[in-house]
Amino acid sequence: MHGPAMPGWLLVALCLWTGAVCLARTRSCTGAGRRAAVDEAVMGVGMAAMAVPASAAGPPQWVWTGYAVVFGAAALRALWSVRGGAGHHLHHLVGSLAMVYMALAMTGGGTGPHTAHGGAAGAGAGGGVPLVTGALLVYYAVYVLRSGLRLVPAPAGTTGTAGTGTAGTGTAGTVPGGRWSGPETAPACRVAMGLAMLAMLAMLAAV
Template sequence: MHGPDLVSWLLAVLTAVSGGYCLSRLRHAPCSPAEGAPTGSTRADGTTTVRRRWRDHESDLAEGLMGCGMAAMAVTGTAVPGEVWAWVYGPPAVLLLLAAARRPDRRAHRLHHAVGALAMTYMALVMAAGSGHSGHHAAADSPALTGALLAYFGGYALWSGSRLLSTSGGTVPTSGGTVPVASAGLTKACRLSVVIGMFAMLLTM
């Protein structure tokens, strides 16, 4: 990634903290519902508590790995070959796309994470080409694809940010029942930070 060192370090700190928080949420077993939400209870949308907690864990894992990966990529730059990052994020992107096709109830979440993994793979390939000849870099860097990814993550950040700001006092429903807005807001803020980090990395290409 190009740009001032200070920007790279700030981006690394932001994404590392956000990714670390998402990964820390995995310590709660998905089959152990929160107090007041019995195992197997069904919500109004027809999904059970355990099934929703598995979906939340899947999101936490994907976003945690994405955030930590962006932090490592921002700090190491070209020290780690771009091909390595491509192999780290390429296969999960394919698996997420296949999983999204199989489960309609999780399609939106998995497609979002697949786009994130594909964006990481794309940036890694551009980095790999950029460390070689300039002609190869031009061939790997597609302005149209970069613009499309910027539009997606920029739009997603605005949508997610508006939802976060519209949340007021009380409790909000989650996979484990209801939790205070402060706790749910922190989770949404960390996930929003990962998206903003992705947008910033695409801008510095």
């Protein structure tokens, strides 16, 4: 994507690390928790690939079409899970659709996603629909704040699950004793990917 190289590579590293942690979680989860971890691992790796700075690579147009197809399939899978009553997959559906949107936007104008800024060519290098980009930015900002607050430890002496981040996160089916089986692991990964998505949408909006 467009933007300074150093922040871009940091974004790639964050997404790769998050995807690797999610992949590791699949070994300590079962059932719905494992399926959610697989979905998030695919999302993390896909985001890392899409976040590679424009100055480092210039893939052909079909690569972005490939991203759209892959995450379109992921969106259909998440939609099916939502219809089946798995509410936590609604966020996966939004994330997959956001990836499809960004991939299609980066092919805008037929100039290629890695055309340099400036000039007539750079003016057509994507950017997406401002209304859609703005709505996704708001969604992910709210999601990150809400999920981040759940990770804040509850004050001593209080009861309930506030601050644990375990409610409705899709970590049910965790295998006891697994290295990545902590109740905070999945919410922390989702916060990290939410922040990465915010950064990528901001880069898209700046094109």
